[in-house]
Amino acid sequence: MICPEQLAPDFETEAYVRGKKVNVHLNDFIGQWILLIFYASDFTFV
Numbered sequence: 001m002i003c004p005e006q007l008a009p010d011f012e013t014e015a016y017v018r019g020k021k022v023n024v025h026l027n028d029f030i031g032q033w034i035l036l037i038f039y040a041s042d043f044t045f046v
Helices: none
Strands: 012-017 020-025
Touching: none
Parallel strands: none
Antiparallel strands: 012 020
């Protein structure tokens, strides 16, 4: 579990930036504020 003031573990994911699909790493944003949003069950028929 991650607590406030702790760094999140690095990960890589795909993202769309200005209409192009790119790979991003969490470490690309060191020193910046970011907001991560996860959609559980997105694109499912539940």
